[in-house]
Amino acid sequence: MRIAQRGCLNAHTEGLSTSHGQIVSRLSANKGFTMHHITVPACLRPAAMLLASLLLSACAGKVAPLTTDVQQRVARQQQAMPALQGQLPAAPLDAAAAVSVAxxxxxxxxxxxxxxxxxxxxxxxxxxxxxxxxxxxxxxxxxxxxxxxxxxxxxxxxxxxxxxxxxxxxxxxxxxxxxxxxxxxxxxxxxxxxxxxxxxxxxxxxxxxxxxxxxxxxxxxxxxxxxxxxxxxxxxxxxxxxxxxxxxxxxxxxxxxxxxxxxxxxxxxxxxxxxxxxxSAGRRVQIAADDTSLPAADxxxxxxxxxxxxxxxxxxxxxxxxxxxxxxxxxxxxxxxxxxxxxxxxxxxxxxxxxxxxxxxxxxxxxxxxxxxxxxxxxxxxxxxxxxxxxxxxxxxxxxxxxxxxxxxxxxxxxxxxxxxxxxxxxxxxxxxxxxxxxxxxxxxxxxxxxxxxxxxxxxxxxxxxxxxxxxxxxxxxxxxxxxxxxxxxxxxxPAAVLAGAAESASSSQQQLRQYWQQLPAQIQQQLLAIQPAALASTSATAHPAPPLALALSTPTP
Missing domain, CATH: 1.20.1600.10 (Outer membrane efflux proteins (OEP))
Known part of the structure; x- marks a missing residue:
């Protein structure tokens, strides 16, 4: 501020020395910047920055047409579908094999x-x-x-x-x-x-x-x-x-x-x-006429x-x-x-x-x-x-x-x-x-x-x-x-073992599925017997009180 005031005084004072003239010329040159022969005064620089930001914000948010994106997506899909078809086994699928592939x-x-x-x-x-x-x-x-x-x-x-x-x-x-x-x-x-x-x-x-x-x-x-x-x-x-x-x-x-x-x-x-x-992306799946893995009437x-x-x-x-x-x-x-x-x-x-x-x-x-x-x-x-x-x-x-x-x-x-x-x-x-x-x-x-x-x-x-x-x-x-x-x-x-990929091969995974499906009704009794002691312990314990359902049911309607 002090330099600017001194420059203004020197600009309106006669009989300046050579050094003072150089200072004035330098300060007058620093009052603005030139871009493509357009000089913006220093006092207008904030307004110019604000105008530039407004122009950028006005240009932002304009959505481009979806033509290119749609073409790229269709190309990716058409390229991926044959790859999915190649993952299907050539042999006919029984029920367990179909689930394993799925x-x-x-x-x-x-x-x-x-x-x-x-x-x-x-x-x-x-x-x-x-x-x-x-x-x-x-x-x-x-x-x-x-x-x-x-x-x-x-x-x-x-x-x-x-x-x-x-x-x-x-x-x-x-x-x-x-x-x-x-x-x-x-x-x-x-x-x-x-x-x-x-x-x-x-x-x-x-x-x-x-x-x-x-x-x-x-x-x-x-x-x-x-x-x-x-x-x-x-x-x-x-x-x-x-x-x-x-x-x-x-x-x-x-x-x-x-x-x-x-x-x-x-x-x-x-x-x-x-x-x-x-x-399979449109490929006809071959079915094996073997339904021994499916549940029977028993x-x-x-x-x-x-x-x-x-x-x-x-x-x-x-x-x-x-x-x-x-x-x-x-x-x-x-x-x-x-x-x-x-x-x-x-x-x-x-x-x-x-x-x-x-x-x-x-x-x-x-x-x-x-x-x-x-x-x-x-x-x-x-x-x-x-x-x-x-x-x-x-x-x-x-x-x-x-x-x-x-x-x-x-x-x-x-x-x-x-x-x-x-x-x-x-x-x-x-x-x-x-x-x-x-x-x-x-x-x-x-x-x-x-x-x-x-x-x-x-x-x-x-x-x-x-x-x-x-x-x-x-x-x-x-x-x-x-x-x-x-x-x-x-x-x-x-089963969790098949879902986690713990099986050594696809055949072992299919065998695990067959054995697991045959034991499903018996697992209900086993799991219920396993949770009965825990249920009795949780109901008799006093450290874990019941949830406040009564309080929730008594909540007034707003």
Whole structure:
């Protein structure tokens, strides 16, 4: 400021000396900067910087067209699909092999695995945040020489500092605990995703396997219907039979043909569903006609023999969605403790080493260390408000747990009833299929004397095939209800060893799946026997009181 005033006085004073003229010329040149022959005065430099920032901010946020992004995505997808097809084995797949391939190729399961890895990374970051802060700083300053001063034109400074907020360590410790809890949540979600993938794969595999076994019979049924329709046309042209009887025969044949077409459509859908689970990208999957790994009627009967209250108790203990709510409740308890840590003062220990090239400093390098204590007066108020908010969240979570518990019990009951009904329907449909096959066999042994006998024999053949198709469909519904009841009861369809990749090879993994599925009903009894002592201990202990459900239920509606 003093130099600028002196320059203004010299500019309006006559009879200046040569030295003063040089100073004036230098100061007048320093009043602005020139860029492309445009001179901006010094007083307008802040306005110019503000204008430049406004122009940059106006240009920001403009979204580019998605054409390039869409083209790149489509190119990546088309490149990745053949790679997924190459991962499928060339040999036909049985049920265990299909599940093993699905666990390796399914894209939803891979996304869930990445979520688990991200949660693990958050835990590592939370652990790193507990370490002291280490900062290194280097600076270089440019300035003009002040008249009658020996300050340097250029100045360099370096600094290194280590600081550690001791009292904030408690909050960071709780954050690391929360990161570990969230990692457990994502692991349980990964297990749920794997069980769902296994269930969908098994259902699709069974549907496709039944369709391939019935393909030849369906072709025979189509040929028989076509020949019978030709016979009906000849009879209608000859007018040798009652038109009403012929119309009834024609309607029956059309209904049977429509059922066969629906069966083929279900087979195509099953192939598409299985391809989706295996990520085959349109490739036709070869199915092995071996269903020994799937549960038979004895396993379904064994599961139905488990009392309903035991299934409900098992679901309340081992359902992952219920356990996830338990983890969320533990996270809220940790957040309640963290709320009070914000009211604590900040105690920071620091050590710094600095160096400066200023010649006026003697010595140019020095060190400093000590501690600082800072107390946020508003932190106490915010801690009280935050703690109250966490308490309300705890009550909300308790209500959610109660509602989910009721829903789980009801889901187990309905799933068990659905399995019982589908099991009875399968037995009845199997009896009808046997009766229809017996009728068709009797019709085949008799020699037809009239055209009506030929019509009855053809219709009996087609009805026998359709009865067997209906029996297979009932069996598929029973198996689907079986897997749904297992999932509703909190029973894992994929063992942890297979999911973790502990098997030495694909064949050993498939063998583990087969053995595990055969032992599923027995595992319910074993797990219930294992949790009964712990349940008795938890109910008799006084150190862990019951959750405040009464308080949550008495919360007034806002």
């Amino acid at each position: 666990l390796h190729n399914n894209l939803s399961l891979k996304v869930s695995a990445l979520d688990t890895l991200l949660a693990s990374g958050e835990l590592d970051m939370a652990r790193l945040q507990m370490l002291p802060d280490f900062s290194v700083q280097a600076g270089y300053t440019l300035r003009d020489r002040v008249e009658d001063s020996s300050d340097p034109l250029n100045r360099k400074d370096y600094a290194a500092q280590v600081s550690w907020n001791v009292l904030a360590l408690a909050g960071q410790w709780l954050k690391a605990q929360q990161a570990g809890e969230r990692q457990l949540v994502y692991r349980q979600r990964y297990q749920d995703t794997a069980d769902q993938v296994a269930s969908d794969t098994l259902v699709a595999w069974q549907q496709l396997a039944d369709f391939q076994q019935q393909a030849a019979a369906l072709d025979r049924a189509d040929a028989s219907i076509d020949s019978t329709q030709a016979l009906l046309q000849r009879l209608q042209q000859a007018q040798l039979r009652d038109p009403l009887v012929l119309a009834q025969y024609a309607d029956t044949l059309l209904a049977l043909k429509s059922q066969i077409r629906s069966t083929r459509l279900r087979g195509d859908k099953a192939a598409s569903n299985l391809g989706t689970q295996l990520a 396993l379904v009967s064994a599961l139905l023999g488990v009392p309903e209250d035991q299934l409900e108790q098992h679901a309340l203990y081992f359902r992952n969605d219920l356990r996830e709510n338990d983890i969320q409740a533990r996270l809220l308890r940790e957040q309640a403790r963290m709320a009070w840590t914000s009211a604590l003062p900040g105690l920071q220990l620091f050590y710094a080493r600095e160096y400066d090239t200023d010649i006026n400093l003697d010595p140019p390098s020095w060190q400093q260390h000590g501690l600082s204590l800072a107390f946020n007066l508003l932190g106490l108020v915010s801690a009280v408000v935050q703690h109250k908010q966490v308490v309300l969240q705890q009550q909300q979570l308790e209500l959610k747990q109660l509602a989910l518990g009721y829903l789980t019990v009801e889901q187990v009951r309905l799933s068990r009833e659905a399995l019982q009904m589908s099991h009875d329907s399968w037995l009845e449909s199997q009896q009808r299929a046997d009766a229809a096959e017996q009728i068709a066999a009797i019709r085949r042994t008799r020699t037809p004397f009239y055209e009506d006998d030929e019509l009855d024999r053809a219709r009996a053949e087609v009805q026998a095939i359709q009865a067997q198709v209906a029996a297979n469909q009932a069996r598929q519904d029973m198996l689907q209800a079986y897997w749904q009841l297992l999932q509703a009861s909190g029973i894992q369809l994929v």
